[in-house]
Amino acid sequence: MLVYVLNKxxxxxxxxxxxKARKLLKxxxxxxxxxxxxxxxxxxxxxxxxxxxxxxxxxxxxFIGVSATTEKQELFSAEVELRNDIVQLLSERRQxxxxxxxxxxxxxxxxxxxxxxxxxxxxxxxxxxxxIQTHLKIVEKVHKILPITKIITEVAxxxxxxxxxxxxxxxxxxxxxxxxxxxxREYVLWRDNxxxxxxxxxxxxxxxxxxxxxxxxxxxxxxxxxxxxxETCHNKYHKGELNVKLKRGQSFKDAVFMGIMRWTFYNKLKxxxxxxxxxxxxxxxxxxxxxxxxxSHRIDALCISGNPKxxxxxxxxxxxxxxxxxxxxxxxxILKGGIRKLNQAPYLVKGFRLFDKVKYKGQxxxxxxxxxxxxxxxxxxxxxxxxxxxxxxxxxILSKRKTLLxxxxxxxxxxx
Numbered sequence: 001m002l003v004y005v006l007n008k009x010x011x012x013x014x015x016x017x018x019x020k021a022r023k024l025l026k027x028x029x030x031x032x033x034x035x036x037x038x039x040x041x042x043x044x045x046x047x048x049x050x051x052x053x054x055x056x057x058x059x060x061x062x063f064i065g066v067s068a069t070t071e072k073q074e075l076f077s078a079e080v081e082l083r084n085d086i087v088q089l090l091s092e093r094r095q096x097x098x099x100x101x102x103x104x105x106x107x108x109x110x111x112x113x114x115x116x117x118x119x120x121x122x123x124x125x126x127x128x129x130x131x132i133q134t135h136l137k138i139v140e141k142v143h144k145i146l147p148i149t150k151i152i153t154e155v156a157x158x159x160x161x162x163x164x165x166x167x168x169x170x171x172x173x174x175x176x177x178x179x180x181x182x183x184x185r186e187y188v189l190w191r192d193n194x195x196x197x198x199x200x201x202x203x204x205x206x207x208x209x210x211x212x213x214x215x216x217x218x219x220x221x222x223x224x225x226x227x228x229x230x231e232t233c234h235n236k237y238h239k240g241e242l243n244v245k246l247k248r249g250q251s252f253k254d255a256v257f258m259g260i261m262r263w264t265f266y267n268k269l270k271x272x273x274x275x276x277x278x279x280x281x282x283x284x285x286x287x288x289x290x291x292x293x294x295x296s297h298r299i300d301a302l303c304i305s306g307n308p309k310x311x312x313x314x315x316x317x318x319x320x321x322x323x324x325x326x327x328x329x330x331x332x333x334i335l336k337g338g339i340r341k342l343n344q345a346p347y348l349v350k351g352f353r354l355f356d357k358v359k360y361k362g363q364x365x366x367x368x369x370x371x372x373x374x375x376x377x378x379x380x381x382x383x384x385x386x387x388x389x390x391x392x393x394x395x396x397i398l399s400k401r402k403t404l405l406x407x408x409x410x411x412x413x414x415x416x
Contacts, residue, residue, distance in 0.1 A: 224249025
């Protein structure tokens with residue numbers, strides 16, 4: 001295990017061994033600044049000896065791989081699980097706001113000039129913006145504990161039209177599958193030959209609907225998520241009277257995200273840090289195969305850093321991003337008498353909050369559920385249940401809740 005060291009001004013130095021850190025703390029020459037990753041700050045002056053350290057970032061839409069290495073040694077290794085609930089939460093908020101406006105029968109003229117995307121050039125969807133900001137936050141956190149000299153990030157470039165049609169070339173890129181159609185609905189009806197795809201016209205119902213195979217919230221309005229159904233079959237399907245399983249076409253959600261974030265993330269990194277380079281997936285794959293290293297996000301980051309032969313750490317950090325606040329004040333269901341039940345839990349329950357890191361009978365875990373009686377649902381970050389109903393009297397607080405939850409995991413992937 002390595003202990004990360006800061007000088008007396010808070011600037012990062014090279015990490016040290018636990019034995020040296022223990023001596024410095026015992027002699028009063030250092031103080032603890034954070035528990036995960038374990039970091040100390042020197043109280044006296046230091047020469048500040050440093051080595052070139054490269055930070056490899058394996059960017060992604062669901063996970064980020066992070067590895068900081070010198071030529072011979074890996075100094076930091078982590079995998080970060082990103083939030084994927086923002087689209088759902090925004091959809092629920094939109095639904096609640098619309099229903100509230102209908103209940104209050106208030107009419108408001110549309111004011112397009114006030115919308116964020118019309119006022120801010122370069123606007124990104126909140127779900128994408130959040131993931132890009134998390135990438136930047138992780139890079140910043142590593143910079144605070146290690147004197148990074150160079151950053152190398154891998155971001156993929158996907159040709160979605162080439163995936164759909166391998167023979168596409170030239171001007172065909174500008175003439176997509178919806179060329180000549182007024183909107184997506186018109187294209188889907190034409191694609192399905194204006195025929196219900198369940199009964200094939202046997203119901204004799206000429207009223208056609210365009211049905212979302214996955215909900216619009218999940219699958220969007222992409223043509224491969226839409227199908228033509230007659231109104232009779234459409235109504236029966238939603239009532240559960242038809243036992244038909246509809247499958248959508250291939251989803252390119254993650255590929256689209258990587259295409260959007262590719263240059264945004266890279267350009268923002270360049271504006272903050274001096275020495276930033278870009279690499280591509282095929283180079284990482286070739287490096288991994290050449291050195292016979294198993295695939296994972298953090299191992300890819302090790303290859304991206306340019307030091308695949310560096311001695312790997314025998315532990316790594318699993319970091320999970322969580323929502324800090326529940327902004328919905330009341331539950332959607334109204335009780336008898338027009339009473340609306342609060343949806344927000346008390347700020348503290350017996351001195352504990354959701355996602356606090358605690359120790360329970362020698363095990364480090366997180367609070368995933370609370371009861372006003374003082375009993376808590378304790379789990380690891382991978383969902384492993386430590387205790388369904390542990391008393392607050394048996395808990396010892398280790399660290400207060402944060403947006404990023406850290407869990408140290410043992411093990412190293414050795415070459416095969």
